[in-house]
Amino acid sequence: MADIYDVAIIGAGVIGSAIARKLSSYNLKTALLEKECDVSFGVSKANSGIIHGGFHHDSATLKSRLEVKGNLMFDQLKDELHFPFNRCGILVAAFSGDEMRTVEKLYQNGLGNKAIGIELCNHERMISLEPKLNRDVVGGLYAPGGGIIEPYRFVFSLVESAKKNGVEVLTKFEVAESEEKNDCYILKSADGRSLKAKWVVNAAGLYSDEISRIFGAESFTITPRKGEEFLLDRNATAYTSKVIFPAPSHVSKGMLVIPTAEGTTMVGPTAQMVDDKQDASTSKANFQAIFSSARRLVPAVSERDIITSFTGLRPTMEGDDFYIEASKIKPRFIQVAGIQSPGLTAAPAIADYVKDILKVEGLALSEKPDFDPYIEDVPRFRNSSKEELDALIAENPAYGEVICRCENISEAEIVAAVRQGHDTLDGVKFYTRAMMGRCQGGFCTHKIMKIICRETGKSMDELTKRGGGSWLVHKKVGDYALEDRA
Amino acid sequence: MKTIEKDVLVIGGGSAGMAAAAEIRERNHSVAIVERDNILGGILNQCIHNGFGLHRFKEELTGPEYAERYAEIIEASDMEVFTGTTVTEIEKRDEGKTVYAYSARHGMLVFQVKAVVLAMGCRERNRGNIGTPGTRPAGVYTAGLAQRLVNMEGLMPGSKCVIVGSGDIGLIMARRMSWVGADVKAVVEIQPYPAGLTRNIVQCLNDFNIPLHLSHVVSKIHGKDRVEGIDITPLRDGIEVTEETFHIECDTLLLSVGLIPDNEIARKAGIDINRETNGPLVDSSLMTSVEGIFACGNVLHVHDLVDYVSEESHRCGAFVSDYLEHQSETKQFKMVSGSNLKYVIPNQFRADRDNHFYMRSLIVRNHAELVLTLDGKELGRKKLRHIQPSEMISFTLKEKDLDKAALDDNSTLEISLVG
Ligand SMILES: Cc1cc2nc3c(=O)[nH]c(=O)nc-3n(C[C@H](O)[C@H](O)[C@H](O)COP(=O)(O)OP(=O)(O)OC[C@H]3O[C@@H](n4cnc5c(N)ncnc54)[C@H](O)[C@@H]3O)c2cc1C
Ligand SMILES: Cc1cc2nc3c(=O)[nH]c(=O)nc-3n(C[C@H](O)[C@H](O)[C@H](O)COP(=O)(O)OP(=O)(O)OC[C@H]3O[C@@H](n4cnc5c(N)ncnc54)[C@H](O)[C@@H]3O)c2cc1C
Numbered sequence: 001m002a003d004i005y006d007v008a009i010i011g012a013g014v015i016g017s018a019i020a021r022k023l024s025s026y027n028l029k030t031a032l033l034e035k036e037c038d039v040s041f042g043v044s045k046a047n048s049g050i051i052h053g054g055f056h057h058d059s060a061t062l063k064s065r066l067e068v069k070g071n072l073m074f075d076q077l078k079d080e081l082h083f084p085f086n087r088c089g090i091l092v093a094a095f096s097g098d099e100m101r102t103v104e105k106l107y108q109n110g111l112g113n114k115a116i117g118i119e120l121c122n123h124e125r126m127i128s129l130e131p132k133l134n135r136d137v138v139g140g141l142y143a144p145g146g147g148i149i150e151p152y153r154f155v156f157s158l159v160e161s162a163k164k165n166g167v168e169v170l171t172k173f174e175v176a177e178s179e180e181k182n183d184c185y186i187l188k189s190a191d192g193r194s195l196k197a198k199w200v201v202n203a204a205g206l207y208s209d210e211i212s213r214i215f216g217a218e219s220f221t222i223t224p225r226k227g228e229e230f231l232l233d234r235n236a237t238a239y240t241s242k243v244i245f246p247a248p249s250h251v252s253k254g255m256l257v258i259p260t261a262e263g264t265t266m267v268g269p270t271a272q273m274v275d276d277k278q279d280a281s282t283s284k285a286n287f288q289a290i291f292s293s294a295r296r297l298v299p300a301v302s303e304r305d306i307i308t309s310f311t312g313l314r315p316t317m318e319g320d321d322f323y324i325e326a327s328k329i330k331p332r333f334i335q336v337a338g339i340q341s342p343g344l345t346a347a348p349a350i351a352d353y354v355k356d357i358l359k360v361e362g363l364a365l366s367e368k369p370d371f372d373p374y375i376e377d378v379p380r381f382r383n384s385s386k387e388e389l390d391a392l393i394a395e396n397p398a399y400g401e402v403i404c405r406c407e408n409i410s411e412a413e414i415v416a417a418v419r420q421g422h423d424t425l426d427g428v429k430f431y432t433r434a435m436m437g438r439c440q441g442g443f444c445t446h447k448i449m450k451i452i453c454r455e456t457g458k459s460m461d462e463l464t465k466r467g468g469g470s471w472l473v474h475k476k477v478g479d480y481a482l483e484d485r486a
Numbered sequence: 487m488k489t490i491e492k493d494v495l496v497i498g499g500g501s502a503g504m505a506a507a508a509e510i511r512e513r514n515h516s517v518a519i520v521e522r523d524n525i526l527g528g529i530l531n532q533c534i535h536n537g538f539g540l541h542r543f544k545e546e547l548t549g550p551e552y553a554e555r556y557a558e559i560i561e562a563s564d565m566e567v568f569t570g571t572t573v574t575e576i577e578k579r580d581e582g583k584t585v586y587a588y589s590a591r592h593g594m595l596v597f598q599v600k601a602v603v604l605a606m607g608c609r610e611r612n613r614g615n616i617g618t619p620g621t622r623p624a625g626v627y628t629a630g631l632a633q634r635l636v637n638m639e640g641l642m643p644g645s646k647c648v649i650v651g652s653g654d655i656g657l658i659m660a661r662r663m664s665w666v667g668a669d670v671k672a673v674v675e676i677q678p679y680p681a682g683l684t685r686n687i688v689q690c691l692n693d694f695n696i697p698l699h700l701s702h703v704v705s706k707i708h709g710k711d712r713v714e715g716i717d718i719t720p721l722r723d724g725i726e727v728t729e730e731t732f733h734i735e736c737d738t739l740l741l742s743v744g745l746i747p748d749n750e751i752a753r754k755a756g757i758d759i760n761r762e763t764n765g766p767l768v769d770s771s772l773m774t775s776v777e778g779i780f781a782c783g784n785v786l787h788v789h790d791l792v793d794y795v796s797e798e799s800h801r802c803g804a805f806v807s808d809y810l811e812h813q814s815e816t817k818q819f820k821m822v823s824g825s826n827l828k829y830v831i832p833n834q835f836r837a838d839r840d841n842h843f844y845m846r847s848l849i850v851r852n853h854a855e856l857v858l859t860l861d862g863k864e865l866g867r868k869k870l871r872h873i874q875p876s877e878m879i880s881f882t883l884k885e886k887d888l889d890k891a892a893l894d895d896n897s898t899l900e901i902s903l904v905g
Contacts, residue, residue: 231614235753278710281621308614310622386586390487390594397590402522402572406750411590425624439609442628446639460641465624469711472624473641477666 005031005168006363008187008197010175010211012039014151014347015339016203017158022351024165025371028363031195032159032167033187035174037467038427040155042205044344045430046280046312048229048258048269049151050243052342053090053143054115055106056253063322067342068113070349071145077348081157082377083150084261090146091121091130092245093137093297099247103141106248116145132240132298146243148261151344152430160375160420165368170195171421172467175204178215185215185332199332199363201354206277206315208337217327218335224277224313225340227269228286231260233438234406236305239265244297253341255293257301262407262433267294267301269312280311307438314340322346324353326361334358381410403451404444406437414448418455426466428452449473489596490566492516493810495585496603497573497751500528501792502783502799503605504556509803510603511563515810518566518597520573520587526560527553528607529630529784530792532637535658541793552792568592576602576755576779583778601806604752604766604774604781605799608745608788616650616743620707623714629659629742636666644738648716649673650704653681653876654790656742661690663740671734673698674718679850681876704739705731713737745788755779762829763787769834770818770841771805772798780806787831787844790878794844801842819893824859824902828875835899837890841883843901847873851905856881859900860892873903 007023009016012034020032036042051071057064078085094100103120110118119142121129126137163169174190178200188194204211209222232238239259246254252271260266270286287309294301317323317338327333334357336350343350359365379392381399392412393400401411409432417431425441428434428448435441435448449463449472464470496507499521510517525531530538533549540546543555560567571589585597610628627635627643629651635641645668649656652675660670673691678701680687691698699718705726706717716739719731747765749757758767758775765786766774773780782802783795816836823830823845830845847854854873858865866887873879881901 280710281619281706283619284617287617287619303617306614306617308612309617386594389588393588393590393593397593400588400590400593401570402574402588405522405572405748408574440612440614442610442612442631445631446634450639460639464711466711470624471712473635473643474645475642477636477640477642 053146055110066346229268404434498605505799625713651742826903
């Protein structure tokens with residue numbers, strides 16, 4: 001345990017990753033620690049992917065201020081990090097006078113937050129902005145600055161950029177214990193590894209309460225608020241040009257119709273408090289609630305188009321705001337907790353905010369002259385023109401091998417994912433979109449498994465869906481039968 | 487980039503594509519096959535059980551053997567076959583079509599052809615399509631993918647499994663998994679009757695003492711990383727009887743819950759799709775709504791027997807040849823499905839030749855009759871022995887049985903099932 005890190009960031013979700021990238025622009029030795037086998041396998045992989053429009057909360061809340069600031073940072077980030085991002089705009093649809101009054105409150109929030117271009121709309125304006133809306137809409141709100149991103153791809157890019165600029169990423173490092181010695185923290189992982197860091201940033205999402213406890217810092221409780229969402233086929237006629245919200249209730253933003261950054265339609269999420277931080281289950285009752293509520297917004301939404309569903313857990317805490325502060329109990333320990341929605345939107349602004357806190361608390365920050373904000377853009381088969389493809393294949397024949405037929409993902413993209421360290425099926429899936437289309441991997445899973453084995457030297461029975469005990473196949477057919485008979 | 491000119495391009499080199507191409511070549515038109523896999527044969531390659539070819543070759547063959555019969559015909563001809571090559575787009579031109587395909591070996595290929603045969607087969611319905619609640623662990627596979635892993639890659643997808651769906655693919659996988667040493671705990675079927683052939687129930691389940699739960703659904707999947715078990719709930723009058731839910735411990739769930747014709751490139755080319763079959767709407771010559779594009783095999787509608795696929799595809803090849811020889815511009819009349827039928831294919835007929843129809847029943851009966859009416863007047867009947875939705879019915883309307891004088895421009899032929 002020779003080296004001492006200046007900063008150890010716990011949790012490689014969008015928050016920890018954005019902070020890591022930010023700190024990689026300074027002369028610091030930084031470690032990003034993640035308990036899962038890949039980054040972005042926590043809350044940041046299962047959400048709505050919306051870059052919020054700055055009207056849901058008033059400017060008194062920290063989350064609102066960081067949302068508005070974060071939103072404005074995405075154009076430059078996309079330019080540097082090449083993740084799918086589309087500033088498609090957001091509509092909030094009202095179906096009654098009461099709902100319209102709620103929408104007017106949102107409008108006031110938006111004005112207070114200085115959300116760009118926000119406007120109130122009548123029925124006609126709503127329909128002309130989105131012809132697929134239910135004709136019963138009486139009016140609503142339009143926030144042209146809102147947008148959508150592919151969230152995991154955003155995290156992968158942040159991490160890649162951070163790594164490129166010197167951050168060390170340690171996966172399967174579950175922080176289980178900590179000790180303080182000579183102005184340093186010694187962080188111990190569940191599997192017996194340890195490292196030293198002068199500063200610690202707690203960005204552990206759902207588990208930030210546990211981390212705080214492990215370090216003897218503030219005591220608080222993170223309660224998961226579960227959200228189920230359904231993904232619809234690329235061909236679904238429900239695909240809108242903008243994100244469609246209902247008028248919110250006092251508990252949640254409601255269930256939406258989302259045109260994802262990659263051209264599919266998503267409906268959801270639900271909002272339900274649960275006890276279990278690992279509760280990723282979906283239920284039948286929610287299914288019905290989601291579809292009837294989505295159809296009220298966009299009648300073309302149909303169960304027929306479902307390709308898959310998933311669940312995400314929002315890490316909420318008392319007060320319902322972000323909790324981003326230097327610990328008052330422990331020195332050099334920064335809490336970044338309670339990052340529920342709009343955490344994704346706010347992430348880049350949170351990173352700046354945390355950097356400022358570190359500075360105020362005494363961490364010396366000097367800019368790295370050779371910081372390179374750009375990462376390499378891996379061309380995608382599906383986004384390339386015929387001429388570009390012809391040239392790509394000439395240079396790298398693996399671009400001619402279409403592995404995922406539903407999403408048109410080439411072998412070259414899968415190889416790029418594995419070489420970036422995404423060597424589980426889910427890792428490849430989130431990096432490339434392979435297996436995310438309508439057949440859900442029925443045709444290409446075995447091909448992808450072979451590519452992972454070839455690139456990593458692993459054997460088939462070592463491969464997993466997402467690390468841990470999520471094995472895919474065991475043993476060869478013959479071995480199994482023989483052993484079993486013996 | 488390489489440009490290739492042919493009369494016809496066949497997309498997909500499974501049993502449908504091979505039969506259509508063989509027929510077209512036999513009739514002296516130039517034809518090429520594009521197949522995304524590295525070998526011809528399609529889904530047959532992974533069906534190593536026997537039971538193929540009883541109708542066509544009067545022999546019981548395995549899937550690969552059946553495929554081999556056709557692959558030999560193709561290889562013996564001078565036809566160009568592009569394996570490891572994927573078609574992504576069909577473009578209509580004033581004269582003919584342009585088809586774009588990609589492969590590691592050939593780079594981008596541009597085919598300029600007069601006609602196209604769609605023979606891309608189908609894909610499997612999956613967990614999302616049936617909306618099974620529960621967690622999302624590893625170990626939930628479609629039966630076809632599991633079949634591929636076991637039979638072609640030599641890998642065990644798990645050791646304790648439950649199978650959802652009692653169609654032939656599910657049944658055959660129940661036996662296959664038992665043979666390779668897995669413990670197959672149950673087959674769960676939502677319908678009150680098995681979907682597969684009786685012989686498969688006997689040979690694949692009864693012989694291995696595998697319980698079949700009819701009128702049951704998988705109501706929940708358990709397990710965080712890997713499947714740890716499932717809940718099974720009986721249905722009464724279509725409603726889940728939750729109090730009677732029981733649990734089975736297993737590490738693998740195989741889904742055999744139906745197939746869907748794979749029509750992505752057809753849709754993109756603007757071809758009209760039949761909502762019942764998910765395949766293209768076709769006329770009596772198996773031509774889709776886009777002139778010069780034909781379809782046969784599982785991409786047109788899901789077949790249970792490869793023999794029918796071959797039969798239909800040979801016919802398709804003949805129709806394509808007629809089209810190239812400008813012989814198909816005869817008047818066509820409307821064909822519709824009536825009572826108790828899910829669909830009939832094709833949706834048009836001609837009066838100047840025999841017409842072959844394939845259809846699926848909506849009902850289960852031990853005795854039934856097919857009734858044919860022309861503009862409300864009964865034309866004929868055919869007795870059927872056993873019918874059920876999972877078994878395709880075929881029917882030939884002989885040219886001589888049609889009264890041509892009775893036909894006018896708006897004539898409609900209707901086929902129905904009476905139980
Ligand atoms: C259904 C849903 C929809 C949402 N929609 C939106 C939206 O549209 N727009 C928006 O802006 N926001 C949205 N959000 C909120 C957003 O997803 C979250 O705010 C954000 O992803 C939180 O990121 P995070 O990095 O804090 O958490 P996480 O991504 O969970 O990251 C924390 C990481 O810490 C790791 N970790 C935990 N414990 C340890 C340990 N002991 N040692 C090491 N590592 C550890 C975890 O494995 C995890 O990877 C949504 C959330 C949900 C659930
Ligand atoms: C799992 C399974 C088990 C079966 N078991 C039996 C049985 O026991 N007995 C029996 O008689 N019948 C059985 N059948 C039915 C019968 O074998 C099939 O219906 C028949 O083989 C289908 O032939 P096809 O050519 O239409 O489709 P496929 O065999 O699926 O061929 C389609 C081909 O097109 C290729 N392709 C698709 N898209 C593209 C593209 N864009 N570019 C290039 N190539 C493309 C595919 O790679 C594939 O090779 C079974 C079917 C399945 C799916």
